Amino acid sequence: MAPDEVVHEDTQLPVTDVDLLVVGGGFTGLSAALTAARLGKSVLVCDAGQMGLGASTRNGGICSGNIRHDHGTLEKQYGREFADRVYAEGIEARLDLAHFCAEEKIDCHLQMTGRFTGAMTPKDYDSLARNIDALNRIDGHEGWVVPRSEQHKEINTDRFFGGVVRAEIGGYHPGLFYEGLLQAAKRAGVLFSAYTPVNSIETDAKAGKKIHTEKGSVRAAQVIVATNGYTGTTRPFGQFLRRRLVPVQSCIMVTEDLGADRIRQLMPSLRMYGNTAALYCYFRPTPDRRRILLGARSFDRLTPSGRSVAYLGRKLAELFPELADVHTDYCWLGNVAFNTSQLPRIFTHDNIWYAAGYAGSGTVWARWLGKKTAEMAFGLSNQPSRFYGEPPKAIPFYDGYPWFINAINTSYALKDKLKAVLYARS
Ligand SMILES: Cc1cc2nc3c(=O)[nH]c(=O)nc-3n(C[C@H](O)[C@H](O)[C@H](O)COP(=O)(O)OP(=O)(O)OC[C@H]3O[C@@H](n4cnc5c(N)ncnc54)[C@H](O)[C@@H]3O)c2cc1C
Incomplete structure (x- = not known):
């Protein structure tokens, strides 16, 4: 069953009472729904649009379970024990x-290929190396430094000052993974209602919550909100979350078919790749290993403009000057979401569960936090996630429209330029 087959032409919801109502049908929502269904609960997932058309089928498929902070x-910030436990949970989530x-x-072509992170300056190389030392102390991590003199074995570029490999990271095809997750949820008895925006949620004395959608209302004992970067700016129910979550657009390009030999010549280790720039850039061979997929900031909110396409093309050419003239066959964008802590979060407010804020690394975290949230909602997790806690702080003068993003991106771009200039002068 493809995601677009889960369309309810009905103007009514398929049920009036459930144990769990999930708002949002991406990785978080489906994983929560599947977990609850396998615990014997009745579950309905409502998505405002076509199932999966949030970030979960638009991402680059790099399965890093990355944490923004080294x-x-x-x-x-939080002490050594917390840092160790967070990184250990990353290993647990990837294995799961x-x-x-x-x-x-x-x-879904899931392969733990390892990820190479290229250092933009020698100072970055030193700090990457320190981080690898710290991570190698934690079970399941396996990382090593790659000095500049040897980096051509990883990637055929002179752009970096060496880098590090983390072997436990990999990649998959996000569309195929999403479809597999959707099918598993359907087999477990989860019900879906696509094109069904949830408008508001109120307390119901008998059931717990009453959820109002554009196709009617449903009562539920538990509600999990899994709307992440697509929480929007207008619906009444999303207000609490959107004051705490900043949607940021990320844009991806895919080159023309370069052929398997050329890909292997450019990326001999065929890993996932990233860099240490403040304006982060990630790239990888496509699952068929014939093209390059590269993602970075977007200049647009809904569809990529010529400016975004040209920017991604420049990023590719900075890595591989010989690819300056290759054609971009595909380009799209989607929303990731950050909170002020830049850590993924599970929290409750007004007896509603939330899982969100993967800071651009949701292929591992969204599925994992969805699962953990459902377990906690039904009191069945004897080992709660380390990401469970107080709601993130509300951002002052902010109600979901990220008016400050362009300024932040500009300051990151300046920071990257300054770093390069200072290094050149040193
Ligand atoms: C371009 C791009 C590249 C990325 N690359 C990577 C990568 O390589 N590696 C990685 O780890 N992560 C990556 N990510 C991040 C990752 O895709 C996300 O973190 C993850 O998919 C989030 O899943 P989710 O289920 O929480 O949210 P989403 O998949 O965004 O789903 C949220 C859903 O909520 C629905 N919704 C919103 N409001 C309502 C409402 N009122 N009622 C009902 N439904 C509603 C939306 O329609 C949407 O379908 C990338 C993201 C993007 C956009």
Whole structure:
């Protein structure tokens, strides 16, 4: 069943009472729904649009379970034990993803290829190396430094000052994974209602919550909100979340077919790749290893303009000057979401559960936090996620429209330029 087959032409919801109502049918929502269904609960997932058309089928498929802060920064802010536990949970979440794909026979080209992160300056190389040392102390991590003199074995560019490999990271085909997850949820008895925006949620003395949608109302004992970067700016129910979550657009380009030999010549280790720039850029061979997929900031909100396409093309040419003239066959964008802590979060407010804020790394985290949230909502998690806690702080003078994003992106771009200039002068 493809995502677009889950369309309810009905003008009514398929049920009036459920144990769990999930708002949002991306990785978080489907994973929560599947987990609850397997606990014997009745579940309805409502999505405002076509199932999966949020970030979950638009992403680059890099399965990093990345944490925005390196280990040292987390340790300084929250202490060593928390930092260790967060990174250990990343290992647990990645293993759980691989196990899930194997159990459900989801053929989504999941491969733990490792990820190479290229250092933009020698100072970045030193700090990457320190982070690898800290991570290698934690079970399941396996990382090593790659000095500049050897980086051509990883990637055929002179752009970086060496880098690091983290072997436990990999990649998959997000569309195929989404479809496998959707099928598993359907087999478990989850009901879906696509094109069904949830407008408001109120307390119901008998059931717990009453949820109002454009196709009628439904009562539920538990509600999980899984709208992440697509929470929007207008609906009454999303107000609490959107004051705490900043949607940021990320844009992806895919080159023309370059052929398997050329890809292997450019990226000999065929890993996932990233860099240390403040304006982060990620790239990888496509699952068929014939094209390059590259993602970075977007200049647009809904569809990529010529400016975004040209920017991504420049990023590709900075890495591989010989690709300056290759054609971009595909380009699209989608929303990721950040909170002020830049850590994924599970929290409750007014007896509603929320899981959100993956800071651009949701292929591992969204599925994992969806699962953990459902377990906690039904009191069945004897090991709650380390990301469970107080709601993130509300951002002052902000109600979901990120008017400050362009200024932040500009300051990051300046920071990257300054770093390059200072290094050139040193
Ligand atoms: C271009 C791009 C590249 C990315 N690359 C990577 C990557 O390589 N690696 C990685 O780890 N992560 C990546 N990500 C991030 C990752 O895709 C997301 O973190 C993850 O998919 C979030 O899943 P989700 O289920 O929480 O949200 P989403 O998949 O965004 O789903 C949210 C859903 O909520 C629905 N919704 C919103 N409001 C309502 C409402 N009122 N009623 C009903 N439904 C509603 C929306 O329609 C949407 O379908 C990328 C994201 C983008 C956009």
